[in-house]
Amino acid sequence: MKMNVSLPGLDLKNPIMPASGCFGFGKEYSEFYDLSKLGAICVKAVSPLMKRGNPTPRVAETPGGMLNAIGLQNPGLESVMENELPWLERFDVPIIVNIAGNTIEEYMDVARVVSKAPNVKAVELNISCPNVKEGGIAFGTDPYIAKELTARVKDVCHVPVYVKLSPNVTDIVTIAKAVEEGGADGLSMINTLLGMRLDLKTGKPILANETGGLSGSAIKPVAVRMIYTVSQQVSIPIIGMGGVTNADDALELILAGASAVAVGTQNFVDPFACPTIIEELEEKLKDYHVDHIGELTGRSWRPSLQPLTTR
Amino acid sequence: MKKVEAMTVVSQRTIANNIYECSLKGDLVSVMNEPGQFVHLKVTDGIEPTLRRPISICSVDTNERTFTMVYRVEGIGTKKLSHKLPGERVNVLGPLGHGFPMEELKSESHCLLVGGGIGVPPLYELAKQLTSKGHSVTAVLGFRSKEDVFYEREFSRLGPTFVATEDGSYGEMGFVTDVIGAKQLTGDCYYACGPRPMLKAIESNMPIPGFLSLEERMGCGIGACLACVCDMKNEAGYRKVCSDGPVFKAGEVVV
Ligand SMILES: Cc1cc2nc3c(=O)[nH]c(=O)nc-3n(C[C@H](O)[C@H](O)[C@H](O)COP(=O)(O)OP(=O)(O)OC[C@H]3O[C@@H](n4cnc5c(N)ncnc54)[C@H](O)[C@@H]3O)c2cc1C
Ligand SMILES: Cc1cc2nc3c(=O)[nH]c(=O)nc-3n(C[C@H](O)[C@H](O)[C@H](O)COP(=O)(O)O)c2cc1C
Ligand code: FES
Numbered sequence: 273m274k275m276n277v278s279l280p281g282l283d284l285k286n287p288i289m290p291a292s293g294c295f296g297f298g299k300e301y302s303e304f305y306d307l308s309k310l311g312a313i314c315v316k317a318v319s320p321l322m323k324r325g326n327p328t329p330r331v332a333e334t335p336g337g338m339l340n341a342i343g344l345q346n347p348g349l350e351s352v353m354e355n356e357l358p359w360l361e362r363f364d365v366p367i368i369v370n371i372a373g374n375t376i377e378e379y380m381d382v383a384r385v386v387s388k389a390p391n392v393k394a395v396e397l398n399i400s401c402p403n404v405k406e407g408g409i410a411f412g413t414d415p416y417i418a419k420e421l422t423a424r425v426k427d428v429c430h431v432p433v434y435v436k437l438s439p440n441v442t443d444i445v446t447i448a449k450a451v452e453e454g455g456a457d458g459l460s461m462i463n464t465l466l467g468m469r470l471d472l473k474t475g476k477p478i479l480a481n482e483t484g485g486l487s488g489s490a491i492k493p494v495a496v497r498m499i500y501t502v503s504q505q506v507s508i509p510i511i512g513m514g515g516v517t518n519a520d521d522a523l524e525l526i527l528a529g530a531s532a533v534a535v536g537t538q539n540f541v542d543p544f545a546c547p548t549i550i551e552e553l554e555e556k557l558k559d560y561h562v563d564h565i566g567e568l569t570g571r572s573w574r575p576s577l578q579p580l581t582t583r
Numbered sequence: 584m585k586k587v588e589a590m591t592v593v594s595q596r597t598i599a600n601n602i603y604e605c606s607l608k609g610d611l612v613s614v615m616n617e618p619g620q621f622v623h624l625k626v627t628d629g630i631e632p633t634l635r636r637p638i639s640i641c642s643v644d645t646n647e648r649t650f651t652m653v654y655r656v657e658g659i660g661t662k663k664l665s666h667k668l669p670g671e672r673v674n675v676l677g678p679l680g681h682g683f684p685m686e687e688l689k690s691e692s693h694c695l696l697v698g699g700g701i702g703v704p705p706l707y708e709l710a711k712q713l714t715s716k717g718h719s720v721t722a723v724l725g726f727r728s729k730e731d732v733f734y735e736r737e738f739s740r741l742g743p744t745f746v747a748t749e750d751g752s753y754g755e756m757g758f759v760t761d762v763i764g765a766k767q768l769t770g771d772c773y774y775a776c777g778p779r780p781m782l783k784a785i786e787s788n789m790p791i792p793g794f795l796s797l798e799e800r801m802g803c804g805i806g807a808c809l810a811c812v813c814d815m816k817n818e819a820g821y822r823k824v825c826s827d828g829p830v831f832k833a834g835e836v837v838v
Binding site: 293294295296299300301303304305316324325328329330331332333334335336337338340342345488489517537539540541542543544 | 584585586587625630631632633634635676799800801802803804805806807808809810811812813821826
């Protein structure tokens with residue numbers, strides 16, 4: 273079985289990569305395994321200047337998942353260029369830089385600079401960030417702004433641009449089509465779902481930020497549904513994520529329409545999550561009547577005569 | 584390379600109200616050498632609960648390849664842990680973090696150990712190692728009430744030990760800081776672990792150098808997710824409780 277996947281800017285040995293914010297800049301996980309095993313690495317969100325993030329508690333557990341309100345804490349563009357990205361050059365793996373901004377210009381500033389780093393093969397725009405010029409509404413909830421953001425980043429970016437969609441919208445297809453028109457080379461989906469938990473002792477929210485993003489197994493059906501719908505409406509590839517804990521989950525997102533799969537929360541549960549899923553996936557695919565993993569992308573909605581597997 | 588291991592439960596028993604002592608056996612014990620470090624436990628194979636649970640290493644027996652934890656049943660994770668019987672497995676990630684430093688102590692130092700509630704356990708391995716290195720220890724252990732008290736006898740074997748209960752039902756009435764004040768306890772340095780208000784009070788009242796072990800809600804436990812950060816006192820930066828801590832020099836971070 274051929275596990276390699278070719279996407280705009282990205283030659284992946286296999287379709288599995290850690291999701292942004294769930295892997296730092298790789299250092300911690302490099303103490304567990306060789307990061308060159310990964311298809312790619314998507315690093316923590318990078319903003320123009322260092323961001324302190326939210327007060328603690330920043331995480332709360334939920335059934336089958338967790339809420340986080342880290343607040344996009346990161347060391348800032350300059351430090352990422354000087355320290356984090358050069359350090360990652362020791363591994364044979366393409367890097368995707370996740371970008372956060374509060375204005376279109378901030379996204380452009382980061383994209384212009386990081387896309388010159390030799391190991392950065394793509395950027396991913398986190399459009400769930402609040403747009404300060406528009407009263408703090410997320411970029412990802414307005415198709416016009418999402419499109420404009422994509423187009424303007426494309427103008428200055430030296431590598432392909434993936435746009436990471438927020439599931440916290442009424443109609444994700446409209447946003448997906450808008451960013452495709454804006455020139456996006458690919459989509460990443462889904463980001464976390466906005467949620468909240470209360471402490472029954474204090475009666476107050478558990479998270480200092482009050483609300484947080486839901487991730488983990490609990491959101492997988494939402495990811496499957498959204499990838500299934502969007503992949504039939506756009507012609508750019510999708511990096512799927514949301515609740516992937518094992519090879520079966522990864523396969524489900526691929527069948528729904530993803531070309532590659534990112535693993536987030538599961539890295540916290542099992543630091544070996546990514547290499548384990550890669551091995552399991554390769555084993556699993558032996559049962560499938562395909563020569564290349566790419567043939568499974570979107571199989572759920574493509575007309576086909578054969579059953580997927582006879583086992 | 585770091586590892587995770589499915590370690591085997593060798594014992595599990597109740598030692599106080601809702602407090603359990605559990606020993607696990609396995610190879611990871613060979614790298615558990617810094618008192619104050621913790622393990623991050625996956626208590627089930629399923630998805631409930633999703634996240635690991637941080638628990639301090641309370642004592643280590645390298646000959647037996649076992650380590651012991653003492654924990655309070657709080658919610659679903661610790662409850663499931665308490666149901667594990669000898670022979671069953673618990674998935675262990677660790678040892679994690681930086682423990683209580685001992686290298687800078689002058690020989691035959693006297694150390695004050697201050698623990699509150701479930702902050703007491705990591706001080707026990709520390710007490711064992713300090714005394715075996717020729718230092719002396721005095722322990723001040725704070726609990727809510729008589730039925731919450733544990734490990735008094737274990738600490739007494741290693742040095743003078745004072746117990747305080749908030750309701751006065753056992754030992755001295757009040758907080759650990761009250762006992763320290765009343766008995767004028769001091770030393771060359773102190774090591775403290777317990778709830779934040781206790782750590783704050785200790786840090787501002789103690790005139791001697793010391794180390795504090797902090798608790799924070801965690802995701803990864805290894806420094807990657809930035810769930811567990813705390814601010815530095817004198818600089819703009821931050822520290823991660825899981826990987827820079829959980830033990831910090833008094834005055835380094837905002838408690
Ligand atoms: C470094 C460190 C060492 C610790 N050592 C011990 C120990 O030796 N003995 C002991 O009894 N307890 C210890 N704790 C506290 C212990 O981690 C919590 O009591 C436990 O996580 C509660 O889990 P639960 O599922 O029972 O409770 P729930 O309330 O169901 O937990 C919900 C979520 O909140 C988190 N959480 C709840 N309370 C705490 C807390 N106090 N600190 C951090 N996270 C929390 C849980 O990990 C989980 O993610 C330690 C905590 C830290 C950070
Ligand atoms: C602690 C944490 C931090 C995250 N940080 C970011 C981030 O900086 N940028 C981003 O685009 N997504 C971030 N995410 C979202 C993940 O990349 C991913 O889209 C989401 O968690 C769903 O995948 P999962 O269910 O596998 O975790 C974060 C998620 C978590 C749990
Ligand atoms: S728990 Fe993830 S950084 Fe500390």
